[in-house]
Amino acid sequence: xGDLAFLPNWPPLANQMIWVGxxxxxxxxxxxxVQRVLRLPRITGYAAAGxxxxxxxxxxxxxxxxxxxxxxxxxxxxxxxxxxxxxxxLAWLRRSPGLALMGVAExxxxxxxxxxxxxxxxxxxxxxxxxxxAIAMSTSPAVLIRVAADLRAQGQVTERALILTAxxxxxxxxxxxxxxxxxxxxxxxxxxxxxxxxxxLLAGSLVLATAAAQATLKLVQLVGKHAERQFIVVIGLVVxxxxxxxxxxxxxxxxxxxxxxxxxxxxxxxxxMVVDSGNAGQLFYLLLFVITGARLDLGLVxxxxxxxxxxxxxxxxxxxxxxxxxxPFIGLNLRHAGLVALALTPMSGLAVVMVxxxxxxxxxxxxxxxxxxxxxxxxLELFGPVATQFAIRQxxxxxxxx
Amino acid sequence: xxxxxxSSEPLTLGVELELQLVNTRDYNLTRGASDLxxxxxxxxxxxxxxxxxxxxxxxxxTSVCSSPEQVxxxxxxxxxxxxxxxxxxxxxxxGGGTHPFQQWTERRIYDTPRFRHVSExxxxxxxxxxxxxxxxxxxxxxxxxxxxxxxxxxxxxxHFIALSASSPFAGGADTQFDSSRLNxxxxxxxxxxxxxxxxxxxxxxxxxxxxxxGIVESMKDFYWDIRPKPxxxxxxxxxxxxxxxxxxxxxxxxxxxxxxxxxxxxxSWSPHPSQYLVYSYNRFQACRFGFGATIVDPFTREHRLLxxxxxxxLSRVAPHAERLGGGEAVGRLLxxxxxxxxxxxxxxxxxxxxxxxxxxxxxxxxxxHGS
Numbered sequence: 181x182g183d184l185a186f187l188p189n190w191p192p193l194a195n196q197m198i199w200v201g202x203x204x205x206x207x208x209x210x211x212x213x214v215q216r217v218l219r220l221p222r223i224t225g226y227a228a229a230g231x232x233x234x235x236x237x238x239x240x241x242x243x244x245x246x247x248x249x250x251x252x253x254x255x256x257x258x259x260x261x262x263x264x265x266x267x268x269x270l271a272w273l274r275r276s277p278g279l280a281l282m283g284v285a286e287x288x289x290x291x292x293x294x295x296x297x298x299x300x301x302x303x304x305x306x307x308x309x310x311x312x313x314a315i316a317m318s319t320s321p322a323v324l325i326r327v328a329a330d331l332r333a334q335g336q337v338t339e340r341a342l343i344l345t346a347x348x349x350x351x352x353x354x355x356x357x358x359x360x361x362x363x364x365x366x367x368x369x370x371x372x373x374x375x376x377x378x379x380x381l382l383a384g385s386l387v388l389a390t391a392a393a394q395a396t397l398k399l400v401q402l403v404g405k406h407a408e409r410q411f412i413v414v415i416g417l418v419v420x421x422x423x424x425x426x427x428x429x430x431x432x433x434x435x436x437x438x439x440x441x442x443x444x445x446x447x448x449x450x451x452x453m454v455v456d457s458g459n460a461g462q463l464f465y466l467l468l469f470v471i472t473g474a475r476l477d478l479g480l481v482x483x484x485x486x487x488x489x490x491x492x493x494x495x496x497x498x499x500x501x502x503x504x505x506x507x508p509f510i511g512l513n514l515r516h517a518g519l520v521a522l523a524l525t526p527m528s529g530l531a532v533v534m535v536x537x538x539x540x541x542x543x544x545x546x547x548x549x550x551x552x553x554x555x556x557x558x559x560l561e562l563f564g565p566v567a568t569q570f571a572i573r574q575x576x577x578x579x580x581x582x
Numbered sequence: 583x584x585x586x587x588x589s590s591e592p593l594t595l596g597v598e599l600e601l602q603l604v605n606t607r608d609y610n611l612t613r614g615a616s617d618l619x620x621x622x623x624x625x626x627x628x629x630x631x632x633x634x635x636x637x638x639x640x641x642x643x644t645s646v647c648s649s650p651e652q653v654x655x656x657x658x659x660x661x662x663x664x665x666x667x668x669x670x671x672x673x674x675x676x677g678g679g680t681h682p683f684q685q686w687t688e689r690r691i692y693d694t695p696r697f698r699h700v701s702e703x704x705x706x707x708x709x710x711x712x713x714x715x716x717x718x719x720x721x722x723x724x725x726x727x728x729x730x731x732x733x734x735x736x737x738x739x740x741h742f743i744a745l746s747a748s749s750p751f752a753g754g755a756d757t758q759f760d761s762s763r764l765n766x767x768x769x770x771x772x773x774x775x776x777x778x779x780x781x782x783x784x785x786x787x788x789x790x791x792x793x794x795x796g797i798v799e800s801m802k803d804f805y806w807d808i809r810p811k812p813x814x815x816x817x818x819x820x821x822x823x824x825x826x827x828x829x830x831x832x833x834x835x836x837x838x839x840x841x842x843x844x845x846x847x848x849x850s851w852s853p854h855p856s857q858y859l860v861y862s863y864n865r866f867q868a869c870r871f872g873f874g875a876t877i878v879d880p881f882t883r884e885h886r887l888l889x890x891x892x893x894x895x896l897s898r899v900a901p902h903a904e905r906l907g908g909g910e911a912v913g914r915l916l917x918x919x920x921x922x923x924x925x926x927x928x929x930x931x932x933x934x935x936x937x938x939x940x941x942x943x944x945x946x947x948x949x950x951h952g953s
Contacts, residue, residue: 267607269606269607269672271606272606272672275669275670275672276669276670276671276672332688334605334612334613334614334637335612335613335614335617336614336617336671339605339671339672404937405936405937405938405941450936450940450941450944453608453938453940454607454608454940510670511620511621511670513620577613579688
């Protein structure tokens, strides 16, 4: 017996590395399968693979492991937000202010309808309904960026949907930042918090973002015009900044988005090359979607499915109203405006993070409105990418070949 | 069948420019023609703005102009309209004979029957043909005059190439050519020069033969450097790369017009077939080396520096240009030739200074937008 101790136990004990690998491989395979057989976006396949392996599927990947993998989600979301920030092209918004107005209109449209529905129809308290409404404003940047890249989309519907996603992200984070202290007041009391917490979050996040953006631009100049090396600089600084934001209890979302926006808009000499989510970037997107998929709670569809579906529908209606109302002023025809609104449908990992960020601070949110938002995420995890892909294809902006 | 040559006012000018549409993020070519055309559809401007074979290209053309100044004014007006429309769509419009780093596999063909036919016939050449040229039309009275002028201007083709060259980069690399665009044009079966015909009757005979062979259907099927355009009553010079600025476009038109005027006045000159013995060699030299090319004179067999030839020719036609309202324009070309400064040089300097090809395209946009 002792002589054969070099042999593994039987059955061998699976370590975590194996499961992470299984998750990745299943994600890639799921993505290809879904794309080739069903002609659906790959990321829908990534999420489906994650869901299948996760606790609500075959259960191969347990909750403890998922908790450990959250670090990848944080890095991936950091990268996505940074890339989204670089798309917040202020020069374009100055030239076409109607576009900024459209972003505000569709955000407020979605928030208003979601608030009214959750508060009056489903009877949630105003404050938690407002939190859900704030989350409803944001579109999943990861889905939009990835679907557009996969389709090699070029054109005005795609470009406008992307910048609107950047705008509604900013508005959603600002709204949450302002709402969180009110939750604090409601459940814990203390006016000092109401006044100082948003100030700390906003000012602190912006200061950190400025420092991170300056560091990025400096380092990028150091490595020169090499896209791959610049990408490594970005990964390094994004991870560092996410860590710093967490340590300082600042808003990771706001900080990273602002960092990306500053890198793009402060870089007058264009030292920074575009972060094209190339090979390494795609890995993070894959991880983001499989892990988000694995964390989906299907049980919510049973308990909060009706409210979740209502959330999805009124959110879309609100966004469509906002986009259509402003479209004539920026020379966007009705058909294209409808397609832009449709492209803005996805909600994904980012919404989950926003829910958890508030729910950790205020468990009241977890009990009341979180299930509704998460049920909506379950629905949109599958249908959101499909809607975006459909919109881009209908606009004739998808490239030939995949 | 006969090709009817429509007579037009001699020495009138028309200019067409093929322009690049790029995004302002990484400055690659982008799908933007239909969006941009829709955005400028209601704006008033002289001339015409229309789609081209791919969604990453648009073409602008002036009306029939009497002077280089009018060409310049019309191009400027169209440029203003396009720049305003492009700004709202976050697009960049640029000159330059090639896009420095685009991959031809990424191009999409604009959906019209003619373009689809071209795409089916030529395969990948149609997509590789995403190159950007300037065409200059010069009015002539008759087909005979058109043939004579086509032959006369053929010897100035190297001049046109060196002065307009703006395509040093292609596929992400420096091609070592000042105009790499013409290498793409050369791949087409009916590229090059018009065969040696003495007059319009002979040309019609030639065209009839080519039609009878089933090789061509219309004049559009000839991709010659200079070709008669019977339905407009012009000859069309097609060797120019689209310059980085509309100012240079108008200057090139002024030079072509002044040369045509000189040919009209010089009744002693007549075409000779041996000029075509050296044509392709001289053309290659100009594409490859720009002003530094060595040009062979088919009659004296002398080798001369192209820059010197151009300076001499510009000085020679300057009085004609003066009379036609292109004096200043030709003067500016003269200083450019003396300094051996063409757009290819400008683009190479940007790369040297800024370090990446997206920077080059960004500079090209700034030049064309006029900021």
